[in-house]
Amino acid sequence: MEAVRRLTPVPTEPEAKYKLAPHNIEAEQALLGAILVNNEAFYRVSDFLEPGHFYEPIHRDIYEVCGKIIRTGKTATPVTAKTYLPDDLLEGVTMAQYLARLAAEATTVLNAADYGQAVYDLAIRRNLILIGEEVIDEAYNAEVETTATKQIEEAEKRLFDLAEKGRYDGGFQGFNQALTDAINMAGEAFKRDGSLSGTATGLTDLDRLMGGLQRSDLIILAARPAMGKTSLATNIAFSVARAYKAEPMPDGHMKTLNGGVVGFFSLEMSAEQLATRILAEQAEISSSDIRRGNIHESQFSKLMDVSQLMQQVPLFIDDTGGISIAQLAARARRLKRQKGLDLLIVDYLQLLSGSSKKASENRVQELTEITTNLKALAKELEVPIIALSQLSRQVEAREDKHPQLADLRESGSIEQDADVVLFVYREEYYLGNKEPKEGTQEHLEWQAEMEKVHGRAEVIIAKQRHGPTGTVQLHFQANLTRFSNLAREDYLPTRQE
Numbered sequence: 001m002e003a004v005r006r007l008t009p010v011p012t013e014p015e016a017k018y019k020l021a022p023h024n025i026e027a028e029q030a031l032l033g034a035i036l037v038n039n040e041a042f043y044r045v046s047d048f049l050e051p052g053h054f055y056e057p058i059h060r061d062i063y064e065v066c067g068k069i070i071r072t073g074k075t076a077t078p079v080t081a082k083t084y085l086p087d088d089l090l091e092g093v094t095m096a097q098y099l100a101r102l103a104a105e106a107t108t109v110l111n112a113a114d115y116g117q118a119v120y121d122l123a124i125r126r127n128l129i130l131i132g133e134e135v136i137d138e139a140y141n142a143e144v145e146t147t148a149t150k151q152i153e154e155a156e157k158r159l160f161d162l163a164e165k166g167r168y169d170g171g172f173q174g175f176n177q178a179l180t181d182a183i184n185m186a187g188e189a190f191k192r193d194g195s196l197s198g199t200a201t202g203l204t205d206l207d208r209l210m211g212g213l214q215r216s217d218l219i220i221l222a223a224r225p226a227m228g229k230t231s232l233a234t235n236i237a238f239s240v241a242r243a244y245k246a247e248p249m250p251d252g253h254m255k256t257l258n259g260g261v262v263g264f265f266s267l268e269m270s271a272e273q274l275a276t277r278i279l280a281e282q283a284e285i286s287s288s289d290i291r292r293g294n295i296h297e298s299q300f301s302k303l304m305d306v307s308q309l310m311q312q313v314p315l316f317i318d319d320t321g322g323i324s325i326a327q328l329a330a331r332a333r334r335l336k337r338q339k340g341l342d343l344l345i346v347d348y349l350q351l352l353s354g355s356s357k358k359a360s361e362n363r364v365q366e367l368t369e370i371t372t373n374l375k376a377l378a379k380e381l382e383v384p385i386i387a388l389s390q391l392s393r394q395v396e397a398r399e400d401k402h403p404q405l406a407d408l409r410e411s412g413s414i415e416q417d418a419d420v421v422l423f424v425y426r427e428e429y430y431l432g433n434k435e436p437k438e439g440t441q442e443h444l445e446w447q448a449e450m451e452k453v454h455g456r457a458e459v460i461i462a463k464q465r466h467g468p469t470g471t472v473q474l475h476f477q478a479n480l481t482r483f484s485n486l487a488r489e490d491y492l493p494t495r496q497e
Helices: 025-037 040-045 057-071 078-082 095-104 109-140 148-165 175-191 204-210 229-242 271-283 287-292 297-312 325-338 363-381 411-417 427-432 441-453
Strands: 088-090 218-223 245-248 254-258 262-266 315-318 343-347 385-390 420-425 456-464 470-477 482-485
Touching (some): 025 040, 025 057, 025 109, 040 057, 040 109, 088 095, 109 148, 204 456, 218 411, 229 262, 229 343, 229 385, 229 482, 262 271, 262 325, 271 287, 271 315, 325 363, 343 363, 427 441
Parallel strands (some): 262 315, 262 343
Antiparallel strands (some): 420 456, 456 470
16 A cells, blocks of 8 residues: 555655654554445544544545544445545546555454544644644734733643643534434433433522533622522532533543532632532531531541541632632643543622723623633533622512522623523511511511521522523521422422321
């Protein structure tokens, strides 16, 4: 095959002094030959190998044509493939002759995965060289307003995209590809527990309305102070991490089957405070009792058991205060590259800072930059991002304290960029501040009202791009900072008189 192997012209002097990009024509030919002899070889590499990973242009065409033939349920052979490829290849060599020679000299199908991995790795190295050259060029010719830090963040983004997807270029995709992704998503939802298309929060009624946390969604979770929004976020984070199950893929990545790896940016509370909250929730011991050491021996034993369980879950906390949206994005990419990532939580939005000077001069512009970049990050990482947000004080001035979209602080960009907006509301908190004088009729009425709302919380879905809005009733244990499913009367067993 020596006459055929050198499809790309060999550089002559003085061109020979230049380095050729890493490639292996023989590995490409061996893989294509194996596929033409036994189509099973295609299924061993098709999960991770794309036509663009081949160095030789004609090999890209052959691989793509073979893939189309095989996916339609037909057999790809030199005879069936040549119909869809240009006839002329090189002087004295036709496409039919080249395909026949590839098949004749093919090795066993058992080596197909190794050849495919070699082709894939070399393609990644070529893209890595391209990124390196662009980084060098940009460092030499940087604009005045482009800082070194911004260049590093941009380089990290390109490297992340390369590590995750094997490429770092965007562009159009065929509608059939998007349709295939939609069908795959529906199939995964059908197989998954609870038939959810997204990641389950562990709160049944909320999952029913939202279909779980959807990939690439920006979810705003907002409330006034003391409503429990951080508690709800930690409850969801631990529930998702605890349910994590995954399987290895042919290219070495782990595919999440259930639950997920969770990244938690805690800009307000320390990692230790956050861990104490989760510990209290899981062990069913008040966090204030844990802090004061006001627990007996059996409770301490339970704490130890729960802490051992918590050490196993893939929940990662970053408690650095005052970071910029660009720093957050860089750290999130790094986490996904190193550990994987299925859910990102930011507590909370107003504590992030923008990256550009112009944005920092105007708070509304700064928040617009933050929410826009968070939405872009959710799409880039293909994970749901839950961003907590404060509500303005105008809620307190109304008789009805239920939050509305207009109550979002600097609301324009938050409401616009969010795919889902959730509000947490607890009537018990507001009613508790209106206690009348004891012994009066008003106090008795107040007590009756308190009994109705005790331990109840509402999660209001005020906006949802791909589903209904509505209100979900949850149970809330304030001493444990724990949200759970509410035992509705129609779910309870019939009482016998």
